[in-house]
Amino acid sequence: MSLSRFLLYLLVFGTSLHQIPVLAGMDVRVVGLFTDRAVLLVEGQQRLLKVGQSSPEGIRLVSASSDLATLLIDGEQVTARLDGRVSASKRPAAGQEVQVWRNTTGMYTTVGSINGLPVSFLVDTGATQVVMNASQARRLGVDFHVIGTPSEVTTASGVEPAWMVKLDSVKVGELEVRNVSAVVMEGTLPAVTLLGMSYLGRMTITNDGHLMTLRKKY
Numbered sequence: 001m002s003l004s005r006f007l008l009y010l011l012v013f014g015t016s017l018h019q020i021p022v023l024a025g026m027d028v029r030v031v032g033l034f035t036d037r038a039v040l041l042v043e044g045q046q047r048l049l050k051v052g053q054s055s056p057e058g059i060r061l062v063s064a065s066s067d068l069a070t071l072l073i074d075g076e077q078v079t080a081r082l083d084g085r086v087s088a089s090k091r092p093a094a095g096q097e098v099q100v101w102r103n104t105t106g107m108y109t110t111v112g113s114i115n116g117l118p119v120s121f122l123v124d125t126g127a128t129q130v131v132m133n134a135s136q137a138r139r140l141g142v143d144f145h146v147i148g149t150p151s152e153v154t155t156a157s158g159v160e161p162a163w164m165v166k167l168d169s170v171k172v173g174e175l176e177v178r179n180v181s182a183v184v185m186e187g188t189l190p191a192v193t194l195l196g197m198s199y200l201g202r203m204t205i206t207n208d209g210h211l212m213t214l215r216k217k218y
Contacts, residue, residue: 028059030069030080037061038069051210052104062101063210070210098173100212108212109192112172114140119193121172123212125205127196130170130182136193137184142167144184153183161186170199175216177202 032039036051038061049061062070062077071078100110100123108123114130117140124131137144148163163184170180172195181198203214 121195131194
């Protein structure tokens, strides 16, 4: 059955589907499952979500296949099947871990702070250091020409001038690491600050293909 015909079927017969009681007191029903898409009825409203999208009610589709969807509802991860069975994982204690979701381009991005100022991060386990461009460093008050050590970094376009610095604090969620090694590139790249292994190496990292979970080692 095509997706358009299935949606028409839902409009006619959707009220006969079994109700799924879930978190936050919402009436949520999983009424259609496809690869990377799911159809929900939330408080009687039909929602078609792609992986990474959230409904107006705040329900996020983490992953979906033809027989299983993973949802994020009120901070709880819920596994749902078309037949209405739902199981929720226990929510971790606040501050013990950070969850980073894969975006629609396949990258893991999150927000955090450097030296107490907000930063958007691209999580990059292939980068040995936290890496930022010169403009970002200036915004954060990192005077790399004064406190940094001149260096060079090999990129796809050749060897680029850079500066090695130490950051007082790098924080994502409640996971803070002090005295973090970083590289400041003289040019405009990288466009987004890379959260590299000088921070990530202090974490235990698990990755299920859609969700990366960071837990502090020490």
